[in-house]
Amino acid sequence: xxxxxxxxxxxxxxxxxxxxxxxxxxxxxxxxxxxxxxxxxxxxxxxxxxxxxxxxxxxxxxxxxxxxxxxxxxxxxxxxxxxxxxxxxxxxxxxxxxxxxxxxxxxxxxxxxxxxxxxxxxxxxxxxxxxxxxxxxxxxxxxxxxxxxxxxxxxxxxxxxxxxxxxxxxxxxxxxxxxxxxxxxxxxxxxxxxxxxxxxxxxxxxxxxxxxxxxxxxxxxxxxxxxxxxxxxxxxxxxxxxxxxxxxxxxxxxxxxxxxx
Amino acid sequence: xxxxxxxxxxxxxxxxxxxxxxxxxxxxxxxxxxxxxxxxxxxxxxxxxxxxxxxxxxxxxxxxxxxxxxxxxxxxxxxxxxxxxxxxxxxxxxxxxxxxxxxxxxxxxxxxxxxxxxxxxxxxxxxxxxxxxxxxxxxxxxxxxxxxxxxxxxxxxxxxxxxxxxxxxxxxxxxxxxxxxxxxxxxxxxxxxxxxxxxxxxxxxxxxxxxxxxxxxxxxxxxxxxxxxxxxxxxxxxxxxxxxxxxxxxxxxxxxxxxxxxxxxxxxxxxxxxxxxxxxxxxxxxxxxxxxxxxxxxx
Numbered sequence: 001x002x003x004x005x006x007x008x009x010x011x012x013x014x015x016x017x018x019x020x021x022x023x024x025x026x027x028x029x030x031x032x033x034x035x036x037x038x039x040x041x042x043x044x045x046x047x048x049x050x051x052x053x054x055x056x057x058x059x060x061x062x063x064x065x066x067x068x069x070x071x072x073x074x075x076x077x078x079x080x081x082x083x084x085x086x087x088x089x090x091x092x093x094x095x096x097x098x099x100x101x102x103x104x105x106x107x108x109x110x111x112x113x114x115x116x117x118x119x120x121x122x123x124x125x126x127x128x129x130x131x132x133x134x135x136x137x138x139x140x141x142x143x144x145x146x147x148x149x150x151x152x153x154x155x156x157x158x159x160x161x162x163x164x165x166x167x168x169x170x171x172x173x174x175x176x177x178x179x180x181x182x183x184x185x186x187x188x189x190x191x192x193x194x195x196x197x198x199x200x201x202x203x204x205x206x207x208x209x210x211x212x213x214x215x216x217x218x219x220x221x222x223x224x225x226x227x228x229x230x231x232x233x234x235x236x237x238x239x240x241x242x243x244x245x246x247x248x249x250x251x252x253x254x255x256x257x258x259x260x261x
Numbered sequence: 262x263x264x265x266x267x268x269x270x271x272x273x274x275x276x277x278x279x280x281x282x283x284x285x286x287x288x289x290x291x292x293x294x295x296x297x298x299x300x301x302x303x304x305x306x307x308x309x310x311x312x313x314x315x316x317x318x319x320x321x322x323x324x325x326x327x328x329x330x331x332x333x334x335x336x337x338x339x340x341x342x343x344x345x346x347x348x349x350x351x352x353x354x355x356x357x358x359x360x361x362x363x364x365x366x367x368x369x370x371x372x373x374x375x376x377x378x379x380x381x382x383x384x385x386x387x388x389x390x391x392x393x394x395x396x397x398x399x400x401x402x403x404x405x406x407x408x409x410x411x412x413x414x415x416x417x418x419x420x421x422x423x424x425x426x427x428x429x430x431x432x433x434x435x436x437x438x439x440x441x442x443x444x445x446x447x448x449x450x451x452x453x454x455x456x457x458x459x460x461x462x463x464x465x466x467x468x469x470x471x472x473x474x475x476x477x478x479x480x481x482x483x484x485x486x487x488x489x490x491x492x493x494x495x496x497x498x499x500x501x502x503x504x505x506x507x508x509x510x511x512x513x514x515x516x517x518x519x520x521x522x523x524x525x526x527x528x529x530x531x532x533x534x535x536x537x538x539x540x541x542x543x544x545x546x547x548x549x550x551x552x553x554x555x556x557x558x559x560x
Contacts, residue, residue: 050269093355094361095344113333115333116330117272121268121429125267127269226424229422236437237437239437244476247479248292248472251472255471256300
């Protein structure tokens with residue numbers, strides 16, 4: 001059994017070239033958006049805008065400007081499935097299509113998925129969506145096919161600045177912690193790791209080094225499993241069912257008494 | 262900002278809204294029918310039979326709606342059997358998995374109950390099926406169909422809560438709210454059917470109207486608890502969908518039939534409009550929310 005593998009994405013060295021997006025699309029044979037018709041977002045230099053069924057890597061542009069546009073700050077982050085150790089999508093999938101692989105990554109099996117879209121609603125990061133070509137829910141597989149052949153995922157291989165690093169999670173965490181210390185020494189006091197420890201969904205096997213609050217990057221501060229609501233919701237509903245039964249029964253007794261008058 | 266705002270919409274729209282509506286009516290109708298069957302008199306049985314027909318019809322329509330909503334409808338059976346191994350597919354902690362089984366079992370018992378009712382009326386060429394409606398067997402089938410019916414009426418709200426989407430996962434009150442709404446819409450539908458088949462003036466129809474008023478009060482209380490439980494997230498309801506909730510669901514669907522319960526038929530129609538709009542608001546108000554995080558203005 002191989003040890004857990006994953007991505008460490010250092011957003012501070014991402015230059016927004018989108019080579020990862022292209023490499024991902026090429027290797028996984030993902031179709032172009034809108035049949036290849038170029039659609040501009042109109043409010044950003046980024047025209048991909050979000051992860052979905054045909055974009056398994058997405059370089060987010062966080063474009064911060066002051067009111068008079070004299071000051072600016074650009075943050076870039078190559079977003080991808082987080083391959084959570086405790087994965088929301090895997091938890092709720094009703095067909096068993098979503099599996100954990102021998103590399104401790106999370107993969108949707110296209111031949112088993114029937115497109116119910118439960119996983120889309122469950123993912124705390126908004127990673128999954130339907131690929132219209134297959135009619136199934138799809139996302140990054142962490143290049144499961146390449147991993148089985150001993151290759152590095154396409155995006156990590158294509159990244160020119162080593163913003164995307166692939167390897168055993170244990171090694172990646174050590175490397176990331178050193179980098180955070182280095183950035184703090186350099187005065188980048190807001191630098192922090194996101195999802196590198198087990199408090200976040202058991203740990204994200206695709207974790208990040210970010211240079212601001214998670215929300216600035218469109219990341220939830222405290223992502224949760226969907227089943228957190230299961231017990232309370234189900235209990236309240238059971239109480240409700242008992243109340244409806246009781247209401248029906250009590251009103252029915254009156255109905256019978258009325259009839260016998 | 263709630264963490265649920267960073268998630269993506271599952272595109273559950275009109276087929277699912279309709280399913281939540283129809284499934285609730287079917288489940289509630291079977292429960293009401295069973296009460297009439299077990300505790301009612303001979304004169305109540307016509308409406309009890311209508312309830313079972315409604316349950317079966319609703320179960321079939323529900324299965325159809327859920328199937329056509331799938332991106333790959335021919336794979337609907339993947340919910341019940343593992344496609345690669347043929348083993349049973351069941352996850353007790355996954356509402357959609359439990360729901361698929363619940364709907365199937367509900368459909369099965371509703372079929373038995375409806376077959377018994379139809380044989381009782383002499384509508385089927387197999388008179389021995391009457392046994393399904395009589396005695397202990399009839400009561401057991403009715404009771405089991407009611408248990409699965411109440412499950413069907415409420416699990417849909419629990420399913421929405423067991424996601425990470427805005428509004429749905431921000432409250433634990435959707436299951437009970439949908440359940441109360443299912444009870445009120447089921448009584449309303451049964452009342453309309455009873456009126457259409459000439460049983461509108463019966464004592465059982467009057468009971469349905471009285472039960473419906475009680476269910477509407479429960480629904481109103483659950484709706485208030487739901488909105489309060491949303492906390493700051495409730496602000497997303499300020500606007501079009503909040504207006505629909507206030508005017509359509511509360512005003513037309515709950516307060517109007519409570520205030521003017523007569524004539525029953527008109528009140529029942531308002532209840533159905535409110536029940537449908539409730540599910541519409543809950544599903545569609547959440548759909549467009551997807552925060553990206555970019556474009557933050559520097560101070």
